[in-house]
Amino acid sequence: MDIQELNLLEEKARQIRKNIIAMLKEAGSGHPGGSLSAADILTVLYFKEMNINPESPRAPERDRFVLSKGHAAPVLYAALAERGFFPREDLLSLRKTGAKLQGHPDMNRVPGVEISTGSLGQGLSAANGMALAGKLDKASYRVYAMIGDGECQEGQIWEAAMFAAHYKLDNLVAFLDHNGLQIDGRITHVMSPEPLDEKWRAFGWHVQIIDGHSFPEIINALAQAREVKGKPSMIIANTVKGKGVSFMEDVAGWHGKAPKPEEAEQALAELDQRGVR
Amino acid sequence: MRMEKIATREAYGKALVKLGEKNQDVVVLDADLSKSTKTEEFAKAFPERFINVGIAEQNMMGTAAGLAASGKIPFVSSFAMFATGRAFEQIRNTVAYPELNVKIAASHAGISVGEDGASHQSVEDISIIRSIPNMTVIVPSDAVETEAAVMAAAEIKGPVYIRMGRMAVPTVNGEDYRFQWGKGVVFREGTDVLLVGTGLMVDVCLRAAEGLQQEGISAGVLNIHTIKPIDGETIIRMAKATGAVVTAEEHSIIGGLGSAVAEVLCESYPVPMKRVGINDAFGESGKPMELLSKFGLDPQSVMAAAKDVIRRKKQL
Numbered sequence: 001m002d003i004q005e006l007n008l009l010e011e012k013a014r015q016i017r018k019n020i021i022a023m024l025k026e027a028g029s030g031h032p033g034g035s036l037s038a039a040d041i042l043t044v045l046y047f048k049e050m051n052i053n054p055e056s057p058r059a060p061e062r063d064r065f066v067l068s069k070g071h072a073a074p075v076l077y078a079a080l081a082e083r084g085f086f087p088r089e090d091l092l093s094l095r096k097t098g099a100k101l102q103g104h105p106d107m108n109r110v111p112g113v114e115i116s117t118g119s120l121g122q123g124l125s126a127a128n129g130m131a132l133a134g135k136l137d138k139a140s141y142r143v144y145a146m147i148g149d150g151e152c153q154e155g156q157i158w159e160a161a162m163f164a165a166h167y168k169l170d171n172l173v174a175f176l177d178h179n180g181l182q183i184d185g186r187i188t189h190v191m192s193p194e195p196l197d198e199k200w201r202a203f204g205w206h207v208q209i210i211d212g213h214s215f216p217e218i219i220n221a222l223a224q225a226r227e228v229k230g231k232p233s234m235i236i237a238n239t240v241k242g243k244g245v246s247f248m249e250d251v252a253g254w255h256g257k258a259p260k261p262e263e264a265e266q267a268l269a270e271l272d273q274r275g276v277r
Numbered sequence: 278m279r280m281e282k283i284a285t286r287e288a289y290g291k292a293l294v295k296l297g298e299k300n301q302d303v304v305v306l307d308a309d310l311s312k313s314t315k316t317e318e319f320a321k322a323f324p325e326r327f328i329n330v331g332i333a334e335q336n337m338m339g340t341a342a343g344l345a346a347s348g349k350i351p352f353v354s355s356f357a358m359f360a361t362g363r364a365f366e367q368i369r370n371t372v373a374y375p376e377l378n379v380k381i382a383a384s385h386a387g388i389s390v391g392e393d394g395a396s397h398q399s400v401e402d403i404s405i406i407r408s409i410p411n412m413t414v415i416v417p418s419d420a421v422e423t424e425a426a427v428m429a430a431a432e433i434k435g436p437v438y439i440r441m442g443r444m445a446v447p448t449v450n451g452e453d454y455r456f457q458w459g460k461g462v463v464f465r466e467g468t469d470v471l472l473v474g475t476g477l478m479v480d481v482c483l484r485a486a487e488g489l490q491q492e493g494i495s496a497g498v499l500n501i502h503t504i505k506p507i508d509g510e511t512i513i514r515m516a517k518a519t520g521a522v523v524t525a526e527e528h529s530i531i532g533g534l535g536s537a538v539a540e541v542l543c544e545s546y547p548v549p550m551k552r553v554g555i556n557d558a559f560g561e562s563g564k565p566m567e568l569l570s571k572f573g574l575d576p577q578s579v580m581a582a583a584k585d586v587i588r589r590k591k592q593l
Contacts, residue, residue, distance in 0.1 A: 060348070107346070107375050115346055116375040122367055125336045129343020129351075132328065136304070136349070156367070159336035167328075 001216050005048070009215050012082060013043040017244045018271050019078035019091055025264035027095040030103070033254040035075035037179040037212070037239040038146060042079040044218045045144055054084035057111040063141050064114045064130050068123025069148035069177060070104040071256070076113065077101050085112035121154025123147065124174060128164050131172040131232075142226075145174040150182030152193040158203065164232040165204025172232040173225045176200075177212065179241035181252045197236055205234040212237025244271055282445035285476075286384040288420035289441055290315025292427035293352060297323045300431060306341055306353045308334050313443070314354040314384045334359045338367035338379070345377040350431055353379060357386035357399035357440055361406050373411045373436050380430045381406075382439040386416075387527035388560035388568045389444040389477065398560035404532025406438045407505050413458070414505040416440045416526075416534075418479035419448045422502055425456030433458065442527070444565045446477045449500075461508040463515070467497030470583045471519040473512065475501050475534045478525035478553075478574065485525075485579035495519075496583060504534055509541040516542055521586035522550045525579050527569070530554035549589035551582040 016039050024030040042065075046052070050063040067076045074094065081088045086100075093099035100109035104118025115126040127145035134141050151157060164172055176196060184190045193199070200207045206228040210217040218237070225233035241255070242248025245267040248259075259267055296303050297319055304326045311317040311329065320327035330337040334355050341351035353360070360383040361368065372379045383402065390398045407414050415430070415437060417423040423441060430437045450462070464479070465486055474482035479500045486496040497515050501508060516522050522542060524535040535552030542550060555572055569575055 064347075066343075115342065116371065119366060119370045121335075122339050122371045125339020125367070126343035126346065126371060128336070129340040129345070129349075130347045131343075132340065133344050133347030133349050136326070137347075156333075156335040156339065159330075159333035160339065163330060163333070163336055163340065166331075 033241040070117030121156040124160040161203040212239035283420035285441035288423035290318035292424040357383035361402040389565040394562035395559040421450040462500040464498040485576040
């Protein structure tokens with residue numbers, strides 16, 4: 001794999017993580033854990049994989065990304081701003097009255113947000129609709145989605161899982177951000193959705209399991225998903241909640257809590273000083 | 278003007294086929310009820326644009342949202358109970374909040390579902406769906422109005438709820454009928470009382486008005502097919518002309534047409550008023566016409582309510 005490209009992705013991921021911390025500190029609330037766990041995947045999607053143009057965010061042939069785990073809005077906003085969909089300065093308006101950057105993504109306020117999400121379990125269905133529309137129109141675009149592992153406790157996820165396989169939506173690739181934590185603790189303690197790989201396979205999906213913080217693995221999985229015909233693709237990405245900030249890593253308490261100014265400072269310093277990987 | 282009886286769902290099935298011929302972007306989703314909701318007509322005509330989602334209403338709404346976000350005009354059908362009940366939050370968060378162009382056309386509303394009983398008789402759907410911002414709520418009175426509403430729904434942007442019934446109902450609108458969004462249809466002007474109906478209760482109001490006329494009472498009849506946004510202007514004008522109002526709906530008296538009319542009148546022109554509808558109860562099994570009588574959704578009940586509000590008006 002091209003070392004220059006990897007370095008570029010590394011830098012973008014670092015910037016996205018720093019933006020997440022800066023936004024949440026400024027907002028005083030929000031969801032750092034699941035934003036940081038998803039940062040490397042979104043980096044690859046927005047800076048390598050997807051056919052998108054910030055100048056023309058509604059171009060019919062664009063690839064689409066649906067953040068079904070909408071509470072990770074900060075990572076989506078950070079990626080969109082970094083990719084040029086709106087000015088970086090806007091990031092600091094997150095969650096403020098009148099801001100376009102709502103606590104959860106609003107498609108009508110933010111260029112590049114494909115569907116409004118936030119209530120868990122619903123985004124994958126919308127991604128199905130987009131992928132189906134692509135099939136009906138014989139369009140070449142691809143649809144990407146990200147769901148959470150806790151989100152797999154929602155029944156609608158499995159309705160959507162059945163649907164995508166039944167309608168052979170091979171233009172759909174979903175990531176499962178498998179960070180193992182939800183608000184009340186470990187997913188396996190709260191309500192285990194495991195074994196996730198077997199479940200998705202049984203529902204008719206092509207399933208891959210990767211390290212969700214390894215750029216080569218994310219890139220390879222996406223390449224493999226392109227070769228799959230007649231099935232939707234599920235990429236189960238094993239991740240660390242809070243990845244990149246030592247005191248947030250694998251701590252359920254950082255699901256929905258903003259860092260205090262001194263914590264944010266430490267987090268930003270850590271992200272500057274060392275690589276995430 | 279009253280001719281053959283046709284169920285509004287039958288008219289929906291036929292209208293969809295016309296619409297499908299006219300507009301290639303129209304797609305239809307159903308949750309394993311296409312024979313009952315009559316979307317099977319569209320499925321036969323345009324199989325590639327018919328999407329059966331199986332018994333999964335929540336995913337159906339979300340899928341429709343994604344289709345709409347990609348330029349399609351999805352018509353989504355199920356029974357009113359399941360469309361608005363099971364999938365309420367999907368409609369609220371993934372359809373209405375983003376203001377997506379999804380048309381929810383629900384059949385089997387109200388107790389005239391009949392024998393299937395309470396679990397399938399939605400008497401809360403208008404209330405539920407009316408409370409969601411961005412939603413337009415339509416309750417057609419007959420087959421003519423249903424077809425017109427369906428064709429019109431495809432022309433406007435944004436979410437629309439169309440409520441239809443299982444039972445064949447008399448046709449009350451003429452062939453020259455023209456559907457106007459948010460505009461009530463005046464059937465009769467009156468001086469003593471105004472009867473405001475929606476859905477199959479428009480016909481009941483017309484029959485009640487005839488009965489009242491025989492007793493020397495002049496009743497106006499107004500069809501409010503668009504419950505939201507409601508035609509406050511016509512309601513107030515006719516309330517002023519009569520000074521007493523009765524609403525009639527095949528729905529709970531909580532949150533439906535009666536509540537919507539009460540909201541208009543209380544804020545702008547309070548007059549004695551009575552709501553005819555389901556009195557905060559669940560339905561039950563039975564023959565549709567027997568149930569309508571049992572629950573007081575017949576001309577006699579509307580006439581009694583009319584006399585009650587006229588009596589109260591005179592006491593003022």
